[in-house]
Amino acid sequence: MYRVAVDAMGGDFAPQAVVKGALRALKNFPKLAIYLVGREEEIRAYLPRRKPKRLEIVPASQVVAMDDSPIDALRSKPDSSIRRAFELAKSGEAQAVVSAGNSGAVLATALFLLGRLSGVSRPAIATVLPTIKKNAVLIDSGANVDCKPQHLVQFATMGAVFCEQILGLPSPRVGLLSIGEEGGKGNTLVKRTHKLLSESSLNYVGNIEGRDIYKGEVDVIVCDGFVGNICLKLSEGLAEALMAMMAQEVYQKRLAQMGFLLARGALKRFKKRIDWRERGGAPLLGIDGVVIISHGRSDETAIQNAIGTAGEFIEQQLVEKLRQALANENLKARSVTS
Amino acid sequence: MYRVAVDAMGGDFAPQAVVKGALRALKNFPKLAIYLVGREEEIRAYLPRRKPKRLEIVPASQVVAMDDSPIDALRSKPDSSIRRAFELAKSGEAQAVVSAGNSGAVLATALFLLGRLSGVSRPAIATVLPTIKKNAVLIDSGANVDCKPQHLVQFATMGAVFCEQILGLPSPRVGLLSIGEEGGKGNTLVKRTHKLLSESSLNYVGNIEGRDIYKGEVDVIVCDGFVGNICLKLSEGLAEALMAMMAQEVYQKRLAQMGFLLARGALKRFKKRIDWRERGGAPLLGIDGVVIISHGRSDETAIQNAIGTAGEFIEQQLVEKLRQALANENLKARSVTS
Numbered sequence: 001m002y003r004v005a006v007d008a009m010g011g012d013f014a015p016q017a018v019v020k021g022a023l024r025a026l027k028n029f030p031k032l033a034i035y036l037v038g039r040e041e042e043i044r045a046y047l048p049r050r051k052p053k054r055l056e057i058v059p060a061s062q063v064v065a066m067d068d069s070p071i072d073a074l075r076s077k078p079d080s081s082i083r084r085a086f087e088l089a090k091s092g093e094a095q096a097v098v099s100a101g102n103s104g105a106v107l108a109t110a111l112f113l114l115g116r117l118s119g120v121s122r123p124a125i126a127t128v129l130p131t132i133k134k135n136a137v138l139i140d141s142g143a144n145v146d147c148k149p150q151h152l153v154q155f156a157t158m159g160a161v162f163c164e165q166i167l168g169l170p171s172p173r174v175g176l177l178s179i180g181e182e183g184g185k186g187n188t189l190v191k192r193t194h195k196l197l198s199e200s201s202l203n204y205v206g207n208i209e210g211r212d213i214y215k216g217e218v219d220v221i222v223c224d225g226f227v228g229n230i231c232l233k234l235s236e237g238l239a240e241a242l243m244a245m246m247a248q249e250v251y252q253k254r255l256a257q258m259g260f261l262l263a264r265g266a267l268k269r270f271k272k273r274i275d276w277r278e279r280g281g282a283p284l285l286g287i288d289g290v291v292i293i294s295h296g297r298s299d300e301t302a303i304q305n306a307i308g309t310a311g312e313f314i315e316q317q318l319v320e321k322l323r324q325a326l327a328n329e330n331l332k333a334r335s336v337t338s
Numbered sequence: 339m340y341r342v343a344v345d346a347m348g349g350d351f352a353p354q355a356v357v358k359g360a361l362r363a364l365k366n367f368p369k370l371a372i373y374l375v376g377r378e379e380e381i382r383a384y385l386p387r388r389k390p391k392r393l394e395i396v397p398a399s400q401v402v403a404m405d406d407s408p409i410d411a412l413r414s415k416p417d418s419s420i421r422r423a424f425e426l427a428k429s430g431e432a433q434a435v436v437s438a439g440n441s442g443a444v445l446a447t448a449l450f451l452l453g454r455l456s457g458v459s460r461p462a463i464a465t466v467l468p469t470i471k472k473n474a475v476l477i478d479s480g481a482n483v484d485c486k487p488q489h490l491v492q493f494a495t496m497g498a499v500f501c502e503q504i505l506g507l508p509s510p511r512v513g514l515l516s517i518g519e520e521g522g523k524g525n526t527l528v529k530r531t532h533k534l535l536s537e538s539s540l541n542y543v544g545n546i547e548g549r550d551i552y553k554g555e556v557d558v559i560v561c562d563g564f565v566g567n568i569c570l571k572l573s574e575g576l577a578e579a580l581m582a583m584m585a586q587e588v589y590q591k592r593l594a595q596m597g598f599l600l601a602r603g604a605l606k607r608f609k610k611r612i613d614w615r616e617r618g619g620a621p622l623l624g625i626d627g628v629v630i631i632s633h634g635r636s637d638e639t640a641i642q643n644a645i646g647t648a649g650e651f652i653e654q655q656l657v658e659k660l661r662q663a664l665a666n667e668n669l670k671a672r673s674v675t676s
Contacts, residue, residue: 130583187483190564209575210571230516230517237552
């Protein structure tokens with residue numbers, strides 16, 4: 001049995017989508033138990049008269065708004081659903097937290113209550129991307145906008161462990177996102193990171209360019225969260241724009257609709273695949289606990305998938321494996337410098 | 339009559355593609371005269387026996403390699419085709435330079451020989467992108483990897499002048515590329531730039547996200563050259579990856595080929611439209627002269643288009659208009675602070 005604390009008040013369609021997604025997850029995962037955290041009355045409105053056995057409501061009177069500053073939320077909302085959910089994880093009552101709420105507040109609360117794994121200065125969001133070949137992990141996808149070289153090396157290490165342990169790719173190839181393949185190319189951050197990654201024990205293949213992201217020749221794509229977030233959203237927006245451009249062509253040229261529908265289907269599926277929110281959520285790696293960040297627009301299915309993902313990570317002991325890998329990496333780094 | 343200095347030795351297919359592209363440009367643009375700069379014998383090999391009247395060969399014995407460092411190229415190759423081409427622009431014999439050679443060396447030589455416009459610290463590459471609505475300008479697309487807020491404001495000003503004077507869009511809307519629409523979101527560079535742009539006289543609409551680039555709701559997209567280059571190359575690579583993914587679907591599902599061909603055609607055209615190399619080249623704005631950077635893989639058509647673009651900018655007095663706009667912007671900035 002594993003227990004997941006779910007922020008019932010987080011997201012645009014909370015609590016309805018969250019409660020219904022949680023009920024569906026309970027049906028699908030027999031070893032799962034859920035704490036639904038939030039305003040009891042509002043949660044109950046969407047529960048069947050007879051509450052499922054493996055579900056418990058944990059009351060929290062406050063709700064963090066999407067535009068609350070993370071620090072303000074921590075300070076002025078001690079009884080928020082996000083805060084209470086993380087307290088359950090801190091006490092060991094829950095082994096994972098899932099929230100579709102204010103992601104800055106989720107990150108700040110996770111740091112404050114659960115803390116970081118040893119060797120991690122900055123937790124990072126890992127997004128699984130589709131490529132022409134297999135999936136790749138883009139890390140950081142948006143948690144850290146200003147980074148130092150050693151942060152990017154930690155992202156690389158966490159991304160590689162995630163690839164190996166969760167996606168099952170042995171010795172994952174790590175690429176550093178830059179503007180030229182030669183090690184000398186890039187901005188100051190990337191040039192310095194390149195040097196550190198070259199000296200690391202990772203399977204580092206060097207710089208990759210923007211056009212290589214979807215080629216599938218590397219398994220882990222490392223960048224700061226500013227660049228990572230722009231890449232993800234650009235990909236989403238471009239898929240949409242291409243659909244619109246193709247629609248314009250179809251109507252201009254009066255060509256068969258079927259071709260357009262086929263292309264549109266492929267683009268829509270691609271958009272779903274890159275949208276980690278639709279995939280159920282992305283893990284926040286580097287926190288001493290399993291944390292899944294879901295998108296604000298999460299529907300029932302997204303919440304159900306996010307809870308399922310959390311369960312998978314608990315069972316695969318993601319945090320323990322990250323902790324060990326980071327300790328080994330630190331040991332190696334120390335033996336190199338000593 | 340306007341005169342363009344063309345680096346005959348620059349690019350993967352030089353001098354053949356450059357010489358042939360120049361000949362085609364002469365046929366298409368009756369007011370154009372061309373200086374072909376490079377090794378005379380090699381250039382002559384691709385010219386008709388009777389040299390066209392409006393074409394002149396200017397000898398240069400050295401060639402800058404694609405992997406030469408820009409500074410080394412300047413120092414150790416005083417008789418390079420890039421250097422000689424810019425000397426023609428400096429003396430006033432030519433009014434523009436077109437090169438498909440080492441773009442770092444082109445930038446360094448342009449700075450050294452022609453210098454910057456007053457008010458510009460860093461020249462930037464402006465790329466015209468297709469969107470769902472009309473075209474937009476992405477600036478900087480790769481000239482400057484580490485930037486300060488005032489550089490981004492200058493890029494914004496140059497991009498707006500380019501939009502207004504060359505693309506004919508009155509009062510262009512300027513957006514700052516970031517990871518959230520609120521002014522408080524982004525990295526340190528973007529937050530500081532947001533403040534400066536809000537105080538400028540530009541038609542600044544605020545932050546835009548990656549997903550907005552192809553929506554066509556802003557005319558000028560401002561970012562540093564590291565982010566800009568990654569965005570461009572990601573767009574190119576994603577169009578390719580989507581083609582491959584659709585091809586996989588077609589064969590898997592045994593659906594009609596026509597639909598696939600239609601979609602592939604649209605994606606190919608999109609790829610051509612975002613690839614500034616195929617469009618003939620992108621202007622380097624902020625240099626006291628017209629400079630067009632073409633891609634290393636430029637073929638005859640690309641070179642012909644680049645020369646045509648250079649001619650257009652000369653006739654439209656792009657540099658004069660930029661100079662005036664920058665002076666006005668500086669005047670306003672000074673009156674605000676005084």
